[in-house]
Amino acid sequence: LSLLAHLTYKCLLGALPRVSPNTPMLLISALTVLSPAFLWLALSIWKIKSCGYIDETPLLNNKLIEPPAPTKKETEERRDYHYTPLANQTRLKILAVGAIALALSFLPSKQIGQEAKLQITKVEAIHAAERYLGARGVAATGWQTSAYLAENLDSEEIQYGFEKEGLQKVAEIMSKARYPLIWYVQFFKPQQYEKYTVMVSPAGNPLGLDSTAEDNAAGQSIDSAAAQAKVEAILQKDRPEFAPLKFASSSQKKREHRLDHTFVFEAPAFKMGDANLRITISTIGDLVDRPNVNWDIPDAWRFERQKTTLKDQLAQYANWALSISMIIALIIFLIGLVRSQAIHWRPGLIAVALFIITLTMQNLNDIPGLLSSYDTDVPLASFWTEAAMEKLQHTFMVGSLVAFLGVIAFAAFRLLRPNDSIAAYFRKMFKPENKAEALAARQMWIDALVFGYSAGAIMAGIDSLTEAARSMFSPSAPVASLQTVAEASTVFSPALDILCQSLSLTLLAVLAIPICVGLFAKFLRTRNRFIIFIVVASLIQYAGSRYWQSCVIDAVGFSFAIIVAYYLVARLAKGNILSYAVLAYVCLMCGKLIELVKHASQPYMSDIAVSVLLVLLPLAVGLVRINTPTRPERSGDGP
Numbered sequence: 001l002s003l004l005a006h007l008t009y010k011c012l013l014g015a016l017p018r019v020s021p022n023t024p025m026l027l028i029s030a031l032t033v034l035s036p037a038f039l040w041l042a043l044s045i046w047k048i049k050s051c052g053y054i055d056e057t058p059l060l061n062n063k064l065i066e067p068p069a070p071t072k073k074e075t076e077e078r079r080d081y082h083y084t085p086l087a088n089q090t091r092l093k094i095l096a097v098g099a100i101a102l103a104l105s106f107l108p109s110k111q112i113g114q115e116a117k118l119q120i121t122k123v124e125a126i127h128a129a130e131r132y133l134g135a136r137g138v139a140a141t142g143w144q145t146s147a148y149l150a151e152n153l154d155s156e157e158i159q160y161g162f163e164k165e166g167l168q169k170v171a172e173i174m175s176k177a178r179y180p181l182i183w184y185v186q187f188f189k190p191q192q193y194e195k196y197t198v199m200v201s202p203a204g205n206p207l208g209l210d211s212t213a214e215d216n217a218a219g220q221s222i223d224s225a226a227a228q229a230k231v232e233a234i235l236q237k238d239r240p241e242f243a244p245l246k247f248a249s250s251s252q253k254k255r256e257h258r259l260d261h262t263f264v265f266e267a268p269a270f271k272m273g274d275a276n277l278r279i280t281i282s283t284i285g286d287l288v289d290r291p292n293v294n295w296d297i298p299d300a301w302r303f304e305r306q307k308t309t310l311k312d313q314l315a316q317y318a319n320w321a322l323s324i325s326m327i328i329a330l331i332i333f334l335i336g337l338v339r340s341q342a343i344h345w346r347p348g349l350i351a352v353a354l355f356i357i358t359l360t361m362q363n364l365n366d367i368p369g370l371l372s373s374y375d376t377d378v379p380l381a382s383f384w385t386e387a388a389m390e391k392l393q394h395t396f397m398v399g400s401l402v403a404f405l406g407v408i409a410f411a412a413f414r415l416l417r418p419n420d421s422i423a424a425y426f427r428k429m430f431k432p433e434n435k436a437e438a439l440a441a442r443q444m445w446i447d448a449l450v451f452g453y454s455a456g457a458i459m460a461g462i463d464s465l466t467e468a469a470r471s472m473f474s475p476s477a478p479v480a481s482l483q484t485v486a487e488a489s490t491v492f493s494p495a496l497d498i499l500c501q502s503l504s505l506t507l508l509a510v511l512a513i514p515i516c517v518g519l520f521a522k523f524l525r526t527r528n529r530f531i532i533f534i535v536v537a538s539l540i541q542y543a544g545s546r547y548w549q550s551c552v553i554d555a556v557g558f559s560f561a562i563i564v565a566y567y568l569v570a571r572l573a574k575g576n577i578l579s580y581a582v583l584a585y586v587c588l589m590c591g592k593l594i595e596l597v598k599h600a601s602q603p604y605m606s607d608i609a610v611s612v613l614l615v616l617l618p619l620a621v622g623l624v625r626i627n628t629p630t631r632p633e634r635s636g637d638g639p
Contacts, residue, residue: 081424083575085443091450094572098454101461109464109471112162112171113153113480116180118600120204122147122489129185129198132206136287138196143187146371149489151482152182156302157275157295162477164273170477176241177270177277177293181482181599182207183489186372190380199290207238208290219258219285224250227261227283234288235265235281242267242279258285274298305546315543322540333519334408342411347422351406352399355507359398362500363391369490402508409511412518417575425577429625442626444576449622452582455568459561459587466557475547484595488604494596495607499614502588509584510577517569527566534562582618589615 086094120128126147153174161170174180183200194217197210213219222230228250235242248264262282270277275295282289337343370387374380413422429445432438471478488494524530538555545551573579593611596604 081420081422081428081575083425083440083444085440086447086450086572090572091446094450094454098457101459102457104461105457105464107464107468109468109478110167110171111471111478111480112158112167112174113151113180113482114598115171115175116202116480116482116485116599117602118149118181118202118485118604119602120183120200120202121603122149122183124204124603125183125200126185128200128204128206129183129187132198132200132209133187133196136209138209138211138287143189143196144371145185145187146368146374147183147185147489148369148372149181149183149486151486152179153479154178154294155477155479156297156305157272158477158479159305160275160295160297160301161272163475164275167471167477170272173270173272177267179207180480181485184372188374188376190376191378192376195376197290205238208234209288210290211284211287213284216256217258219255219260219287221259222261222283222286224252224261227252227286228263230286230288231261231263231281231283235279235291239279239291242270242277244268245279248278260284312544315540318540318543322537329519329523333515333522336522337408337411337415337518340411340415342414343407344410344414345407347410348403348406351409351507351511352403355402355504356395356399358500358503358507359395362497362504363395365491365493365496365500368492372490402511405508405511405515409514412514416514416517416521420575422577429578438628444578445622445625447573447576448578448582449619451568451573451576451579452586452618455572455579455583456586456590458564458568459583460590462557462561462564466553466561469553469557470550474550474553476545476550480599481595482599484592485599488596488600488607493607494604495610495614498589498592498596498607498611501592502585505588506581506584510580513569513580527570530566531563534566535559538562585618586615 126145129145129147157178158170158174161173165173179201181202183202185198185200186195187197188195193212195212199207199210201207228247232245235245242265244267246266246268248266250261250263252259252261254260260283262280265279265281267277267279272295275297278294278296280292280294370384374383378386410422427433428437428441430441432441467478470476484498487497491497520530524533535555538559539551541558542551542554545554568583569580573583589611593608593615596608596611601608
């Protein structure tokens with residue numbers, strides 16, 4: 001009412017200056033501004049005459065009747081959690097299938113970049129860069145340093161080489177010419193334009209020096225022949241694999257206090273199809289810059305890959321329609337949750353508290369990698385302040401999303417299992433009050449461990465089969481994932497980084513389960529409808545793939561994985577929350593751990609050992625809980 005009065009007053013202030021009997025248009029505009037207030041008044045009078053006044057006396061505080069307090073029996077029933085454990089025969093079957101799937105996960109599959117092996121740590125890369133900087137005539141003291149590891153593979157070049165030369169040849173070429181992983185060691189001084197970046201190979205060999213100097217910075221002016229001789233000497237020393245080199249072109253640019261040169265060479269030994277390997281290298285005065293390596297891929301091939309076909313447009317429209325449909329379904333689902341009055345805020349606060357703890361640990365662990373994005377034109381203190389504010393903003397935004405998911409997930413759980421209490425579940429699992437609860441907790445722990453580790457092996461086996469099919473039949477070049485190895489170079493502890501990421505995503509996965517099950521129960525309801533929806537959605541999702549083989553392989557692999565997950569949830573895990581947590585945690589930890597073992601076992605051996613122990617942590621805790629002796633029942637009313 002006060003809001004309506006305020007808005008009416010604002011309308012009146014805007015209308016009064018327009019009231020003029022000599023100007024009809026101004027008078028009409030003033031009445032138009034005030035019309036909502038008159039309409040509201042007319043509607044109120046009509047409502048009073050048709051329905052009469054409503055007695056508000058029952059709404060007074062002293063007239064409200066408090067509901068009776070629940071009895072002890074009702075409280076105990078509400079705090080219970082019902083769970084039917086798996087039969088021993090079912091557990092043995094799950095373990096057997098998990099063992100078979102685990103064996104399938106070791107199927108060999110050839111990927112470009114899979115031979116990449118990191119052999120040095122970040123500290124060793126910095127020392128190698130300092131020695132190289134001094135050998136190139138630049139004082140290696142007085143600089144601040146930052147180092148990070150980056151992937152160095154170009155997907156377009158790989159695909160072109162894969163089509164023209166085949167997997168084996170392009171993998172060999174990329175391992176020599178590209179180096180799938182490269183250390184970038186930066187030497188800088190705050191608020192100084194001049195800085196240097198040394199590229200170091202995974203084995204510790206310097207690959208070149210990238211320098212940044214102002215256009216009017218002082219330097220030597222050497223002729224083209226002398227500059228070419230220096231460039232060829234550097235290439236022969238740092239990149240001997242390019243020999244023999246073929247000179248292609250050169251250019252020079254006169255600066256105010258120096259003369260810069262740019263040379264282009266070709267390496268015939270690394271030619272792929274019609275694309276020559278071109279090495280572009282420049283000099284800044286007499287200082288030789290790093291070589292820029294790329295293939296001159298024909299424009300006709302690029303055009304064929306980049307042009308949009310009718311199939312691509314239809315696939316994009318289908319994806320938009322699918323996304324909009326799922327958003328509408330989610331909104332309808334959320335409206336139903338709100339109307340059901342199952343919304344509680346405490347679970348959201350608990351979820352966001354757990355998430356912020358892991359995210360804060362991850363942010364602190366990420367501090368060493370922040371310097372790699374430092375721009376020297378701002379003060380270092382300002383950079384750290386801005387970085388801290390960005391982290392806080394990111395934490396707030398993601399935390400708000402997690403809180404929302406926690407509230408929605410708990411509401412969906414209450415509707416799906418109205419007679420069960422999550423608090424009772426965790427009390428049974430970690431602090432049972434009597435022998436019956438202890439026995440039930442033991443069964444739930446056994447099921448969670450059997451399901452979590454076995455289902456994780458099953459999902460790994462499915463992923464391995466999909467990857468093997470992709471490498472055998474897909475026209476797209478298979479490329480190894482090196483993201484985890486690259487991320488490990490920017491943190492204090494790779495093991496802590498893997499743990500924090502896995503815990504955060506595990507929490508999100510556990511929150512997503514009741515929401516997904518709730519959506520299934522509201523819109524699909526039957527297994528056949530679910531299978532049809534997943535198959536159609538998968539085909540739409542991957543319809544934009546360039547090759548039909550890739551579309552079929554990815555859609556089949558994704559559909560099969562989701563259908564298996566449906567069976568695991570509906571028939572095995574059911575209401576055992578810990579089963580989902582163990583499954584997500586094991587899958588996420590092992591996925592990153594395996595990549596670290598494949599490509600960086602030498603420098604990160606201790607982190608790998610710690611990560612292995614962390615993978616087995618749920619098993620250790622579960623075994624302790626399973627073998628904890630049950631407490632005897634309390635008798636009588638005394639202490």
